[in-house]
Amino acid sequence: MALQNSGNTVFLTEQEANRIRITVQNRSKKCSDLQGTTRESRDFKTAKSQATGASLMADMGGAREDTLPALAVGQPYLPCTSSLEDLEPMALADLKLETHHRGRRMTVKRTCPVVVLAGTSWTMVQDDASETERLEIVLHKTRFGQDVLESAKQFVIKEPYFTVTDQDEPTIRIDHPSDLVVSMEDLTKSGLNLNFEVNGNADDSAAAEAMAKKCKEKGNKALKSQELQLAHAHYSEGLKIARQEIVVKSNPDLGRDISRNRAHVNLLLQQFDEAKADAEAALIGNQDTRSKELDSKAYFRAASAAYNLANYQDAKGYIGKQLELSPEDKEAKAWLRRIESRLREQDTGKYALKKTRATLSKARPRADAASFFTNTEVKDSPGRGRGLFATRDISAGQIVMVEKAFCVVWGFESEALTAMTYDVRDDQIRASAVGLAKATVQKLLNNPSQTEGVMDLYGDYEGLGKKALTINEGVMVDSFQVYDIISRNAFGPGNQYGEEGARNASTGLWIWAAYINHSCVPNAKKEYVGDLMVLRATKPIAEGEEIFHSYNESSDYEARQDAFKTTWGFECECALCVVEGAEDAAVRKKRREFVRHAEEFVAKEPWANAKKLSISRAQRLKRSIQDTYDGEKYKNLPLVGIQRIEEWLALANRRQ
Template identity: 65%
Template sequence: MASQNERNTIFLTEQEAERIRHTVKERSKNCLEKVGHAREPRDQLAAHQQATGAALMADMGGAPDPDMTHTKGRGDTIPVVAVGQPYPPCTVSLEDLQPMKMADLLMDTHHRGRKLTIKRSSPVVTLVARSWTMVQDEELKETERLEMCLHKSRHDEDVLESAKHFIIKEPYFTLTDQGEATIRIDHPSDLVVYQEEAHGKTQVEDSAAAEKLATKYKTQGNAALKKQDLPLAHAKYTEGLNVAKQPLLSDSNPDLARDISRNRAYVNLLLNQLDEVKTDARASLTGKDDQRSKDLDSKAFYRAGSAAYSQGRYQEAKRFFEEQQKLTPDDKDAKVQLKKIASRLREQDSGTYDFMKISTGLSKGRPRVDAATFIKNTEIKDSAGRGRGLYATRSIAPGEIVMCEKAFCVVWGHESEALTAMTYDVRDDKIRVSPVGLGKSIVQKLLSNPSQIESVMDLYGDYEGDGKAVSETEEGAVVDVFRVHDIMSRNAFGPGSQHGEEGARNASTGLWIHAAYINHSCIANAEKEYIGDLMILRAARPIQAGEEIFHSYDESQDYDARKAALMTTWGFECSCAFCAAEKADGRAVRDKRMELVGEADAFVEKTPWAGAKRLTIRKAQRLAQSIDETYDGERYKDLPRTAGGRIQEWLAKASPRK
């Protein structure tokens, strides 16, 4: 069994670190040398054989994954992702892009204002951090490599395997880390599955033909839903709606479009595409007074209410369920939901929670709480030298709740979405351990719910994008994955190991949007704890109205380790009074203090406090006193002396034998 230290640490050898740096820098150098060079044609047969062989080897696990690097610790390899070379996603709809040919691709070029229609011509090679395949142009004359990096899945299905035909928005033609030419997709919204509606809606000659075609799509959608093929069901219902909404049919048979919208609302609910649930549910309403129509409208209101509830929009959810109850007063589901909403609104308004009930309802299979966010005690304002911060709107007593926030997105270490990678950032030449699985989950949630993009993108990140506030085009949501990565890197926190053993390779991580505005201080006035994905922030001392709220990003007692962690992970150096005092101590004093802390911690680990003898207690007292003596009395007059915390706790509990 691995030691705790081994579980929490990934050891990267100097050789592997150098290999990562060399690979990324060599690619950048090669790309720079070939910028604007004309594409060299590929041999179609050789390209197909290359992809087929690689896919077979990948499926069998017989080929090395070029994205993986060898490390020490639990497991042998971990994926490597290069970051720090961002570019914005396409923010233009397909109809506003000009077509181009594969033969016109230029090396290491973003073909802005253009689109490329392609057909997949080989199996997909599925790797941990990317998938790739060979594709052909519309005339089937040219063949090229296409790869999707990191964000390569949608609804648990590999995007490249989900269809045969695609349209690439503003293609980026470049080199792989191995020096091979490729069309590269980083932003999921830059790759559009080819559908008929992408080039104009299907036109039919008369209402009878339109009704037949729309009904056919509806039937296909129902069949796919029965098989739980949700993406296919959604696609078929969408095709059906594009026909059913045409004037010649919508005028003669408006109920068909309503029926398909109602069905798609249900599929969207299962896919967690909550914005679209509400849009479809509203579109499906009949407004008729007969009982069958009331039942159908009741169903639509239930689906819309469920979506609003899942988004934490409880007042909106309440309105939907109240409308449902008006139509079907005896419906028990609406009554249950309204009762739950009343609890959520009470939590949201007063910060009153039944933490015991919330805690007992959690398990490894159900690790997310059903609770509202309470932030009425706080507001976001500018913070001098820190950007923005969170401030108290009223006085808060020690131990009182400052705020409670349900995570916008959390990935637990035991879940399949958890993925840790080594990221090499060319901006500062640093290699970091990064929870890229959380970044992928955030991107997926934003793609499904464009209304939430703005709140996430408003958070601080090193890369701020191109300044275009475009979150949707005709083809769907637009999410800048590079901004998401940087925002996640600076704002995510770990809720701790709540559901089993965790380590550096499978640590639970999450993003709490409101809490992300809280700045750091080593002498914080607030402390956080977690129940599931609910962050609870309590006042550690009296907080006055208008005072900025701080909590500690890193609670290491080692000043040098803490300083390095804050700079590496969050990109700043703490200038609080406590750090200033420790800095003034000098390295020798700090080293002596940490040596004593090590002795004290070892003592606490092996020595039970219950029934401790007087001699043992005196030894503990001497250790505590030695630690305390490393603090300059004048310098630390009004500051905490945290290094002796564990030994002081032991002494407070210890009692000598009679």
């Protein structure tokens, strides 16, 4: 599908749209016809040759730069919510097509190269009976920047979903990251018995302590070489043993030491929930010099984790504890000043936005700032679900709220990915920010404490609900639920750091701002400072009044309504849309033509040092558009068609 040179807009020909639609519909019919069919055995040599050839082709070519991956959405299923020990083993020979094998698990080994594509990764795997099958991860195929299938040789698949691809190829499909468990032993290559337990005698206690120390040493070595995931795995092995009661009795500091080290690794992996818990578990509490030094380090790591979770009051408490132990620590004092700046922003809404903007660049695109919500609250909005309301009178031009993005993916980052999605629920084809959905899932896997805030947002699929669910193998995130939430609540922070297109448009999720409802006659307008959204009142807002901003500022009535229906699932009935919708279609068409000429003029004619002739032409264009509006009907309504040419004239006249 070719991309047109029109900013972030994707144009599909009717043939391209139909091709996507028919491909998905054909697969759905094929799956329905095959449901419950017994799997056919594969020839290993043929399967290996297929995977090897496809991997080479992917390495040589990859995805074409002028195409977007196409994905089907709207056919969700829940991730497995059972622990491995509660699932019954099964073999590849037991698989049935188009079946979710609930209550079962399967252990497989990778036997072929991994085929890495834009939206998926796949390979061939075997079980103990030497049966061979295709294993595919859709979209959520990386963890800590590494392809999951390439990270290990052995996997456990929870409640395998056996289906077919768009090309009718049988495959075990993984949509939820938690449904594929990487073998810890395979990852660490340690050969240690992870179920090692001591029975209380001295020999077992000494052996367990030696084993935990060996894990710690291996973790330290991996950390030194910046193999962070490996270091985390080794430390986790060591902690499992060091926290057994008899080891704690013989060497209570061993578990604390490993926890302190893992806290550091977790900070680097951005697993801040676990980093904070590890730092707290590392605390000794003794008053000797060495204990104070170690506790000072632990408090600093806890403060860093709390800061990155935007828990600034907790961060201040941890740094305060560190300074009690190390009063002259310059780094701790600097961190305290930094934390106090965030608390002031959070409490007062006062920001040094110019200074913040000056610190941002492509190398550092995310602002170091807190969110400010004091002026607003979330309440029910009649006919609109929930909305954001003012808790006090707000003057025109005053800050309504400021929000640091929960997650943002910039267009120049490797995580940026746009896909064409066909939603079987409403027969709509959309350009979707699947890269942001991937990044959001990863962030929730890293920090389950933040799950409820994201999952409380509106989506079309309830999934696992709002609460984070954790089992022995870790946290579960319903990727379909996150996708629906992103589709309805994401924003584009604009082109702040270089050229962007449809393939790599910057997108982000601002949780508090997602509650703001739309109006084409808004009372607030947003701007961005990096990933910081600043919302200002465009007119006085009274206490208790609902806050609105515009989701789409197009002057084209038909284009706006189509965008509202396609992207957000509603039809706008604001005062402006009611008046525009009642106009003769010929009037709107005439206005569109004049607006198009005005936009072409603004794009070609720089306002700086504009000649009188250019200013006169701009004034004529403004009058032409203005004449298409009925003065009486549009009284007290914005004339959105003239806004861009008005802005140009204001800038040009200022230079005269």
